[in-house]
Amino acid sequence: MRFLVRRLVFYAVAAWVALTVNFFIPRAMPGNAVQDVMSRFPELQPSAEKALEAMLGVAHPGSMWHQYTSYLGDIFRFNFGVSLSEYPARVSTLLGETIPWTLTLVGTATVIGFLLGTGFGIVAAWRSGGWLDRALPALTFVQALPYFFLALILIEVLGLKLKVFPLGQGYAGTDIPGWNWPFISSAIYHSVLPAFTIVITSVAGWMLQMRNVMITTIGEDYVLAGQAKGLRNRRVVLTYAARNAILPQLSGFANALGFVVSGAIVMEIVFSYPGVGLLLVNAVTSNDYPLMQAIFLVISFAVLIANLLVDLVYVFVDPRARTRTA
Amino acid sequence: MSASGIGQLSGEPSIIGVQLPAPGVREKTQSRGPWGRLPTKAKVGAVLLGFFILVGLIGPLFAPYDPSYQNPAPNLSLAGPSLTHLLGTTQSGQDVFSQLLNGIRLTLELAFVVGVVATALSVIVGVAAAFLGGMWDELLSLLSNVFLVLPALPLLVVLLGYLKETTQWPTIVVLSVLGWPWGARVIRSQTLAIRNRDFVAASRETGEKGWRIILFDIVPNEVSLIAASFVNTVLYAIGASVALAFIGVADLNSWSLGTMLYWAQSQQALTLGAWWWFIPPGLAVALIGTSLVLLNFGIDEIGNPRLRDAAGAKRRGLSKWSPSDPTPVVRSGARAAVPGHLGASSSRRGNGGPVGTRPRAGSGTGR
Numbered sequence: 001m002r003f004l005v006r007r008l009v010f011y012a013v014a015a016w017v018a019l020t021v022n023f024f025i026p027r028a029m030p031g032n033a034v035q036d037v038m039s040r041f042p043e044l045q046p047s048a049e050k051a052l053e054a055m056l057g058v059a060h061p062g063s064m065w066h067q068y069t070s071y072l073g074d075i076f077r078f079n080f081g082v083s084l085s086e087y088p089a090r091v092s093t094l095l096g097e098t099i100p101w102t103l104t105l106v107g108t109a110t111v112i113g114f115l116l117g118t119g120f121g122i123v124a125a126w127r128s129g130g131w132l133d134r135a136l137p138a139l140t141f142v143q144a145l146p147y148f149f150l151a152l153i154l155i156e157v158l159g160l161k162l163k164v165f166p167l168g169q170g171y172a173g174t175d176i177p178g179w180n181w182p183f184i185s186s187a188i189y190h191s192v193l194p195a196f197t198i199v200i201t202s203v204a205g206w207m208l209q210m211r212n213v214m215i216t217t218i219g220e221d222y223v224l225a226g227q228a229k230g231l232r233n234r235r236v237v238l239t240y241a242a243r244n245a246i247l248p249q250l251s252g253f254a255n256a257l258g259f260v261v262s263g264a265i266v267m268e269i270v271f272s273y274p275g276v277g278l279l280l281v282n283a284v285t286s287n288d289y290p291l292m293q294a295i296f297l298v299i300s301f302a303v304l305i306a307n308l309l310v311d312l313v314y315v316f317v318d319p320r321a322r323t324r325t326a
Numbered sequence: 327m328s329a330s331g332i333g334q335l336s337g338e339p340s341i342i343g344v345q346l347p348a349p350g351v352r353e354k355t356q357s358r359g360p361w362g363r364l365p366t367k368a369k370v371g372a373v374l375l376g377f378f379i380l381v382g383l384i385g386p387l388f389a390p391y392d393p394s395y396q397n398p399a400p401n402l403s404l405a406g407p408s409l410t411h412l413l414g415t416t417q418s419g420q421d422v423f424s425q426l427l428n429g430i431r432l433t434l435e436l437a438f439v440v441g442v443v444a445t446a447l448s449v450i451v452g453v454a455a456a457f458l459g460g461m462w463d464e465l466l467s468l469l470s471n472v473f474l475v476l477p478a479l480p481l482l483v484v485l486l487g488y489l490k491e492t493t494q495w496p497t498i499v500v501l502s503v504l505g506w507p508w509g510a511r512v513i514r515s516q517t518l519a520i521r522n523r524d525f526v527a528a529s530r531e532t533g534e535k536g537w538r539i540i541l542f543d544i545v546p547n548e549v550s551l552i553a554a555s556f557v558n559t560v561l562y563a564i565g566a567s568v569a570l571a572f573i574g575v576a577d578l579n580s581w582s583l584g585t586m587l588y589w590a591q592s593q594q595a596l597t598l599g600a601w602w603w604f605i606p607p608g609l610a611v612a613l614i615g616t617s618l619v620l621l622n623f624g625i626d627e628i629g630n631p632r633l634r635d636a637a638g639a640k641r642r643g644l645s646k647w648s649p650s651d652p653t654p655v656v657r658s659g660a661r662a663a664v665p666g667h668l669g670a671s672s673s674r675r676g677n678g679g680p681v682g683t684r685p686r687a688g689s690g691t692g693r
Contacts, residue, residue: 014472021476025484137367137620144615146568149587149608156596212626258475265479266569281573284483292484299480307475 007311011304018300022293023071080294085286091294094279099298101170102275106264109195110256113202118249120203121210122242128215136211139204151197151270158193165193168272194271198264202256209252214245247318254310258303368624374617378610382434385427393425393581404600414602417593425581426606432582433564434614436494436501440563443498444505445556449548451506452513453540456521467514470507478504482566486575493577497570501563509555516551520544554625561618568611583607 074080080091124133142150159167166172171186217223218241226240265277272278276295283291364372390412391397397419405415413422455466485500520526521544529539545552570576571584578585586607590596595603 010468010471013468014475017472018476137616140619141612141616144619145612146565146572146587146608148569148572148591149604149611152591152596152604160597259479265483266572269573280480280483284575296480296484300476303475 004311004315007308011308015301015304018297018304019072019075022297022300023068025293075297080297081290083283083288083291085282085288085291091291094291095276095294095298098274098276098279101273102264102268102277103260105191105195105273105275106198106260106267107257108191109198110202110260112195113199114206114249114253114256116199117203117206118210118246121207122214122237122245124207124211125214125218125245126237126241128211133211136204136208139207143201143204145201147197147201148266148270150201151194151267154193154197155270166190168270170274194264194267194273198267206249206252210245210249213248214241217241217245220244247314250310250314250317254307255303257310258306260302260306365624365627367620368627371617371620371622371624374613375621378430378614378617379434381427382431386431389421389424389427391421391424393420393428394579396420404598404603406600407602413606414600416589416603417595417598417600422586422603422606425586426583426610428581429583429586429607430610430614432494432580433567433584433611436498436567436582437560437563439498440501440505441556441560443502444559444563445509445552447502447506448509448513448555448559449545449552452510453517453544455510456514456517457536457540457544463514466510470510470514473504473507474511476504479566479569482570483573483575486570494580494582497567497576501566505559505562509552509559512555513548513551516548517544520547550625550628554622557618557622557625561615561622564611564614564618583611587611 078092080095083089083091083094086094120132124130124136127133155165155167158164166189169190171183171190220241223236223240226236231240264273264275265281267273268275268277269281276298280292280295280299282288283295361369397415399419402411402415402419404417405411407414411421411423413426415421416425451466451470455463455470481504482497482500486496526539526543529543534543567576567582568584568587571578571582571588572591574588576582576585576588578588587604590600590604590607595601
């Protein structure tokens with residue numbers, strides 16, 4: 001319980017830091033958002049400058065403290081303001097449209113990558129020196145390839161040359177989004193290649209970590225004891241060794257889950273996938289400050305929530321976590 | 327750097343297991359000198375990395391052309407590899423080979439500066455937190471945990487979007503500031519373990535000053551951990567900087583591996599069939615990354631004897647052995663250390679620390 005309370009305090013502090021960083025970044029940065037907008041829309045009258053300042057929150061009305069409290073108030077009411085690049089769309093609407101795409105695709109791919117990698121890691125450790133173990137350096141090479149590099153080559157070969165997969169986008173342009181089969185099947189079809197690229201570039205990392213922890217665990221006396229009792233191999237591997245070795249994997253998984261919302265910025269660019277990452281990059285390139293801030297905030301909170309969830313799981317899975325001081 | 331660093335380490339009375347291989351292994355390996363004692367993977371990694379560092383240092387001097395020079399000759403737009411242009415030309419007639427030589431330098435420069443700065447930060451924070459204890463520990467641990475959950479790539483994109491850079495320095499600063507917490511956390515827990523050991527207590531009893539204990543008793547015992555953390559940070563810096571350049575958040579007028587890929591992609595190199603423009607920079611990034619991961623394998627194996635035993639089992643013809651088989655009987659004189667069983671008693675001490683469970687072992691995808 002003490003562990004949980006400590007973690008909760010930590011998450012509260014971390015959330016506050018994220019909020020505050022987000023508040024200060026635009027105020028501390030050189031350059032002026034208003035000037036950017038003015039230069040992008042030459043037809044704007046000089047009188048629009050004041051209105052823009054107020055709208056962007058760069059006019060700094062009132063004291064810093066006053067701005068800060070009203071900023072926090074807006075956040076709690078999910079009032080992120082209005083997007084500049086997609087004016088007059090509200091930032092929260094844009095987020096609502098993109099987050100489901102990212103969550104579904106990257107979430108599924110992350111879970112698959114984690115499961116496969118962990119499974120491979122168990123096998124590689126149990127049969128150390130076996131073919132899977134020896135394939136590790138080759139897998140490392142695949143992992144060391146820049147993600148977009150691999151993805152672009154796959155698009156080129158599988159999409160352009162062989163025409164097995166679509167080149168990008170979330171669904172075929174002819175489909176109307178909705179809960180009907182043609183649309184859903186088209187969305188699934190469009191997600192296969194992006195998901196595949198995420199899985200093959202992440203498997204090696206999970207596998208390596210699982211293998212290394214697992215090899216250490218296999219040497220423990222309780223594994224030997226399990227074998228001495230004459231238990232089946234499968235049982236010794238899975239419930240004695242792997243179950244203990246998987247704990248460090250879980251905290252890595254928490255991080256990975258948290259980065260699901262953001263993690264695939266590059267993937268979404270390469271595949272022009274209609275997710276949060278692409279939205280963020282568009283916001284940055286078009287100096288859409290309210291949108292940028294909101295996305296960053298959403299991503300930070302996603303990471304915090306994922307970590308909190310895994311902490312809770314940890315408490316149930318690992319008895320030591322209950323007694324340990326954080 | 328790596329080879330000699332690790333070599334020196336194995337001479338130290340280390341608690342992270344460096345000096346505790348299975349008895350038979352030791353007599354064989356000690357005669358071979360520091361280099362011979364390195365695992366094969368680490369050797370391959372070190373040689374490969376050394377090659378790229380050499381290219382980064384002297385490569386630009388040998389670059390046949392100015393990487394930005396646009397040759398107006400019409401037959402040099404997207405020309406394939408030839409003797410005058412070893413890796414062909416770009417759409418605007420620039421020499422890809424010269425760009426590559428310059429790009430390797432710039433990318434490595436960025437990565438190593440970030441590696442040094444971030445690792446220094448993590449050593450300072452990690453050691454200080456564990457050594458000072460109490461309030462300091464709470465504060466510094468909280469700080470590194472907060473930095474740990476800050477989503478790095480989006481933050482980088484936002485920050486660098488504001489900063490609108492003209493050189494590499496904003497990227498270097500931001501990557502360093504975001505790159506230290508993992509290392510700090512691992513080094514902190516290792517320092518906590520070392521702090522309570524007898525030789526530190528002895529130093530304290532003899533009246534050594536705090537900074538002397540830190541510099542001469544604690545830090546030397548963490549060299550393999552610090553080295554691993556450095557390698558990981560360099561890896562992260564390369565990945566992040568290349569990804570950022572690809573997104574377009576970088577100084578696009580300079581030639582790094584990332585900006586090369588950015589231009590190749592934005593001008594449709596692959597679709598135009600100009601593989602010589604797109605493949606070399608990507609391959610260079612991958613090879614540098616692989617060399618770093620291999621180096622880390624080696625550091626891991628030195629720090630964690632069980633991993634080394636597993637690697638060695640193959641070499642000694644024990645690859646078919648699995649823990650469920652009856653314990654092999656090792657004849658006297660044979661040098662086999664069987665994973666787990668025979669190695670266990672001698673390596674137990676070596677696994678007390680977090681070395682074997684370092685969660686970041688080469689998992690830096692998508693960042």
